[in-house]
Amino acid sequence: MQQAWEAHGGLEAWNRQRQLQYTFEQRRGETTARDHQLVDLDTRKVRIEGDEFVLGFDGEHAWVSPSLEAFPYGSSPRFYTSTYFYFFAMPFVLADPGAIATDVGTATVEGTTYNVTEIRYEEGVGDSPDDVYVVYTDADTHELGLVRFSVTYGDRPPSEPNTALVYTATATESGITLPVAGRYHSWNDESLGEPLGPEFRLTDMRFNTNAPNPGLFAMPEEAEIDSLPESN
Numbered sequence: 001m002q003q004a005w006e007a008h009g010g011l012e013a014w015n016r017q018r019q020l021q022y023t024f025e026q027r028r029g030e031t032t033a034r035d036h037q038l039v040d041l042d043t044r045k046v047r048i049e050g051d052e053f054v055l056g057f058d059g060e061h062a063w064v065s066p067s068l069e070a071f072p073y074g075s076s077p078r079f080y081t082s083t084y085f086y087f088f089a090m091p092f093v094l095a096d097p098g099a100i101a102t103d104v105g106t107a108t109v110e111g112t113t114y115n116v117t118e119i120r121y122e123e124g125v126g127d128s129p130d131d132v133y134v135v136y137t138d139a140d141t142h143e144l145g146l147v148r149f150s151v152t153y154g155d156r157p158p159s160e161p162n163t164a165l166v167y168t169a170t171a172t173e174s175g176i177t178l179p180v181a182g183r184y185h186s187w188n189d190e191s192l193g194e195p196l197g198p199e200f201r202l203t204d205m206r207f208n209t210n211a212p213n214p215g216l217f218a219m220p221e222e223a224e225i226d227s228l229p230e231s232n
Contacts, residue, residue: 001101001117001135004091007142009176014092017041017174019212022205024048024084026198033072033198038212039085045217046081057081058217065223077226087165088179088202091144094135098122106139109146110192113139143170144179148187162187163196174207 005011021038035050046057053070055077056063062078064071071077086093094101102118114136121131134148146166169181180202186193219225 001091001094001137003115003142004135004137004144005095007137008091008144008178009172011092011095013175014041014095016209017176017207018210019208020085020089020205021208022180022202025201025203027201028198037085038216039089040212040214040217042211044082045214046085047212047216048081054220054223055081056217056219056223058219061219062226063219063223064226065220067222068224068226071226078228084200087147087182088200090147090179091135091137092176092178094119094133104134107136107190109136112145114145115139115142143177146192164192166192169201171202171205173205176207178202178205180205 005014018041019038020041021036023034024037025032025034035048038047039045043059044057045059046055048055050072053072054065055071056065057078062081064077068077071080073080075083093099098121100120100122102120104116104118107114107116115138117135117137119133119135132150135144136146136148137143138145144167146164148162148164150162164185164187165182166185167179167182169179170177171180181200183199184196186196
C-alpha cells in the first residue's frame, strides 16, 4: 500500500491532521439526504449532525439525540458512525494498527489494470474484525479505484466480498487526496455488475491539525445508545 499512500499525499501528511469534517450526501434520483460528519482522526470519535438528529460515538458508545427513532437511515446508527468515513478515508485508514495487507497480484477491470491488495484484521480489531476489503489501486497512478468488501457487523456471517464501491471523483485538501464520490456495484465473476443503492458524495471537506473539542462527542442526557449487536 505504500505507493497508494504516497499517491494520495503520504502518511506523514495524513498523520499531521487531527480532524476531518465534510458534508456527506446520499443521492437517489431527485432526492438527496445529507448530514455533516466530524471525525477526530486520533481517537476516531465521531459527531454526525442531520436536520433532525445528532449521532455521536464517544469511543465506547454510539448515541443518538433526541432518540434512536430520530435516526433516519436504514442501518444501525453505530454502524453508520464509521462506515462511510472508513470508505472515503481510504487508503490511509488501511495503515491503522491491526490491518493486515496482502499483495494478491493484478487485475483488469473495465479496461484499467489495478494492483490488488487484500486487507484483513487481527482478532479483536474494531466492531467487525472479520471484515475483508480487496483494494484496487491503478497500476500506473497508484490512486484508489475501487474496493470490494464483505461486512460482518453484528450477526452477519463472513462471506465473499461480492459488493464493490467504485470511486468516481477525488479532491485534495491540505495536500491529502481522498475519494469524494462513489457508488456500490454488484461484483460477479471477477467483473463489475449493476450499480446498487444511492450515489455518495462528500463536499466541503476540511482538515485541521488541532484536535476537536472533546465535548462535541459527549452523550447528552436525553440521548439513547445504539449497542453493538451480539455476533453469532
